[in-house]
Amino acid sequence: MKSNHRLLSLLFVLFSFAAFAQPKAPEVVTGSVSGVVMDTQLNQPIPYATVVIMTSTGETLTGGITNDDGVFEIKKIPEGAYTLKVQFIGYEPVTRDLVVDRDHRETDYGKINMDAVAAELDAVNVVAERTTIEQKIDRKVINIGKDLTTAGATAADIMNNIPSVSLDQQSGALTLRGNSNVQVMVDGKLSNIAPDQLLKQLPSNSIKKIELITNPSAKYNPDGMSGIINIVLHKNANVGFNGDVSAGLSYEKNAQFNSGLNLNYRNGKFNLYSNYSNTIAKNANYGTIFREGDNSTQFFDMLNDRKSHLLKVGLDVYLNEKNTISVFTSQNSFKGEPGGNIDIVYADDMSRNLMQDFGADMDNYSQQYNFDYKLDFEKEGHNIEFEADYNTFDAEEDTFFDFTGTTPLSDYEDFVDTKRNRTTLNLDYVNPLSESEKLELGAQAILFNTDIGYSSTGQSFNAEGNLVPTPSTHFDYNRNIYSAYVTYGKNYEKWSYQAGLRAEQVNVEADTNSVRAFTNDYFEVYPSAYVTFNPSEKNQYQLSYSRRIDRPGVGQVNPIREWSSPLVTEYGNVNLLPQFTNSLEANYTRSFEKGSFTAGVFYRIIEDQINQAVYVDRFNLDRMVLTQDNFDSTTAYGFELSSNFKAFDWWSINASYDLFNQTQTGITEMLDPNIENPTAADIIQTSEEVENTVYNARVINNFNATKQLTFTAFAMFRGPQAGIQFRNKSMFMTNIGARYSIWEGKGTISLNYNDIFNTMKARFTGSSPYLIQGQFNWESNTIYAGFNYRFGDSKYRAKRRKQRDDNEASGGGMF
CATH class of the missing domain: 2.60.40.10 (Immunoglobulins)
Structure with a gap:
């Protein structure tokens, strides 16, 4: 035993000497x-x-x-x-x-x-020549350059140039990663204006960047399976008086004009700003649908005449270094007069020919009032902020339908009156616990109400199949959301992580005089997590997870008829339930001397998926009825590739490719094709499953001819898509443009020729409930000319106001 102790003592002494003998690591x-x-x-x-x-x-x-x-x-x-x-x-x-x-x-x-430079450009907004893409911890940021602002007059004109984003120029439907369940925000705030109308009102040169937040953290509202598209506008926040003015004109068959004026004045204590933009445009849309069963062809010829005005006025008051109060109001008016005719020609029986003329008078007005107070504590980044936002929307729509031909229906008019209001209260607290840790807490209340009244001079079929006067309908929908969140983030050497949890209590009540009242109250939690690894300045790896929800929109639950033609009508489903998504995403970013490369993959598990149901009208077997319903769970996956590359000093390239796959389930009905004169008893109902794979490719080339003159070439290919009702064929588009800088960079003249080969056509086929094939065209083969001029002082930027859904500050914006 003593020998063992001696041996251990000897080993201890030897190792001690060895340790002392080792050279010390350099400090x-x-x-x-x-x-x-x-x-x-x-x-x-x-x-x-x-x-x-x-x-x-x-x-x-x-x-x-x-x-x-x-x-x-x-x-x-x-x-x-x-x-x-x-x-x-x-x-x-x-x-x-x-x-x-x-x-x-x-x-x-x-x-x-x-020291200020007297000869420096007195620009309010300094816009990069070319668009660049950044991958941040929870979002992809597309910094909009002059190459995209020359693509068209409005935000709608540049959306198809954005990676992973697609905009249907015919219907206005916006999708992110192949899915239309996406929230659209402007400077981190929702609007009561419909996204398709909003995108057509925002001037393209007012956009600073577009953020694709595909896996938002628990701090953000969980709405939207695909995430959030946040449009960040240029801020006018320089000392003194400054501003800019812009105008654009696009033309193919009809003129589309827009203009804007931004003004700003700031001194040491306050920042006052106002922004105005308008759009005056006519858009033609025409197409055909051929139905094989009865050898009929529908010819559509439509024209939409619209005018809109958007005004924002705001004030930031800097009480002292720690206290800031901000207020603003946005006022928006829109007038649309869509109209046209639908001719239905039966080649085998001309006596059945039918023509429908229609026209609408649509007016809507929206208002937004916002108050914000921010208190900064002594510690850098330690603050608390309260925000109150009130948003209203009022719309009136009067539509007439005139018929010529053999039909049991007489001419009639529909009247729809819509009122919406939303109150949002936010309280956010941020505390940097240390140099590497940050805690965020917050609470939110969103009180939403919509009231829709419908009346008609026409007739409808009752339950017995008899024509009776169409009853008036009143639809009242209320949804209140109360939520709280917490997130914790930490940086450790080359690693950073963030975890969060959001809890929500939702109360939904829908009531109409034609359908029994519907209520749906539920409590849900939405976790999120992010991990980022930066092995070097040139490489970044990211992994993220979030749970999200798609709450049914008003149009999806509204039982009042949304749209009607002689052979198609559409209603909402008041019993529609929310759809939930668990989303996992991984991204890799590589920076190199002449650009960057980003690759990403995602996988989603979707519960209670919302999809289309297509029925045969029991009272008119030639008519189909479209609505929405909940179906079984499904999955979706995809990947994205994007790159910025400056090949030479005079040539730069932005390229992207994305592919998405989702299995869709829906209900379809059709008449038994084996029966010559089918009745309602011969309707066959099936549950249909469709494997939809969507892919898109885009490339933007910028060529600098001189310091003042730059040329742009853009090409896009969109692959075929499969849905429950239709199979859409592929599309291709090529644009070319030029921009010239004048007056020492203060002014820019732009010229663009869009869809130069006139290939943007919506071509489709369908098999349920009828075998059809069709094509629609719109004014895509346009010439666009634009002008922008910036003026005023540029001493330094004002203290900026935080955007709730951006974690960045903001000042006076366009909207």
Whole structure:
């Protein structure tokens, strides 16, 4: 036993000597630098100035930006001799020598004064020449360059240029990753304006960036299976008076005109801004549908005449360095006069020919009132913010239908009156627990109500199959959502992670005089998680998860007839339940000297999927009825590839490819094809499953001929799509454009020729409930000319206001 103790003692002594004999690892010396950047003349801090640390060879080692108070601090700088460079638009760059060693670990420069450049461009918005793509922890950010703002007059004209996004120019349906269940926001806020109308009202040159938040964290509303499309607008927040004016004209068969004016004035205590835009346009749409069973052809010829006006006025008041109050109001008016005719020709029996003329007078007016108060505590990034938002929407729609030919229906008019209001209350608290940890807490209440009244001078079939006067209908729908969330994030060396949980109590009540009252109250939780690994500055790996919900929209639950033609009518389903999605996503980003490359994959599990149900009208067997219903669970998956590449100084390329797959389940009905004169008893109902694979490819080329002149070439291919009712064929489009900078960069003239081969046609086939094939055309082969002029001061940017769904600050925006 003693020998064992002696042996252990001897080994201990030997290892101790060995340890002391080992050379000590060299001490790793790192340092930090700090300071505050000031305007020399105004003696005020300059927020969001860029601060970079450069090596002796001129390469950027690291860097950062100043905060709202002009303060910056950069840590973990390796030992060595460097140059510190401070830059901001409208100012002369400032450089300082920097040494990091054992004797100089912390350097504080104190005040760094910057002088304004008198000859600098006095631009409100500085727009990059080409569009770039960034992959952040929870979103893909498309920074809109001049190559896309010249693509068309409005946001709707550039959506098909965005990776993973598709916009049906005929119907206005917007999809993200092949799915239309997506939330559209402007500067992090929802609007009562329908997305298709909203996108046609926003000028394209007012858009700074578009954020695709495909796996939002628990901080964000969980609505939308595909996620959120957040349109971030340029901010006018420079000292003094500044603004910009723009106008655009597009033409194929009809003229489409839009214009905008943005004004801003700021001094040390307040920031006052106003924005106005309008659209005056006519759009033609025409097409045919051939039905094989009865050898009939429907000819559609439609024209939509619309006018809209959008005004926003806001004020930011800086009470002191810690307290900010912001208010704004948006006022929007829209007038649409769609009309046209539908001719139905039966080749085998001309006596059945029928023509329907229709026209509508549509007026809607929406208002938004917003109040925001933010309190900053002593610790940087520690704040609490309260926001109240009230949104209203009023619409009147009068539509007439005139018939010529053999039909039991007489001419009639429909009258629809819609009133919607939404009140949103937000309370957000952010606390950086340490340099590497952050805690966020918040609560939200969304109170939504819509009231729809319907009356008609026409007739409808009753339960016995007899024509009776169409009854008036009143539909009242209320949905209140109360939620709270918590997120915790931490950075550890090359790793960062974030976890969160959102809890919601939802109360839904729908009531109509034609269908029994419907209620649906439920409590749900929505977890989210993110992990990011940055092995180097050039490589980034991300993995994320979130649970989401698709609440039925008003149009999906509204039992009042939404749309009607002689052979098609559409209703909502008041008993429709929410659809839930569990989404898993992985992304990889590689940065290189001349650009970047991003690849991503996703997988979704969808519960109680909402999809289309197609029925045969029991009272008119030639007519189909479209509605929505819940079906079994399903899955979806896909991948995306995108790249920015600057091949030469004069040539840059943006390219993307995406593919999505989802199995869709729906109900279809058809008349028994083996019976010559079928009745309602001969209707066959089937549950149909469709494997839908969608793929898209896009490429944008920018060619710099001179410093002032740039050419753009864009091409897009959209693969075929399969749905419950239709199978859509592929589409292809090519655009070319040019832009020229004038007046020392203050003005830009744009010219674009869209769909130069006139190939954008919606071609489709269908098998249920009838065998059909068809094609629709719209005004895609257009020439667009635009002009933009920027004026005013550009001393420094104002303190910005936070966007709830962006985690970034904002100032006066367009909407």
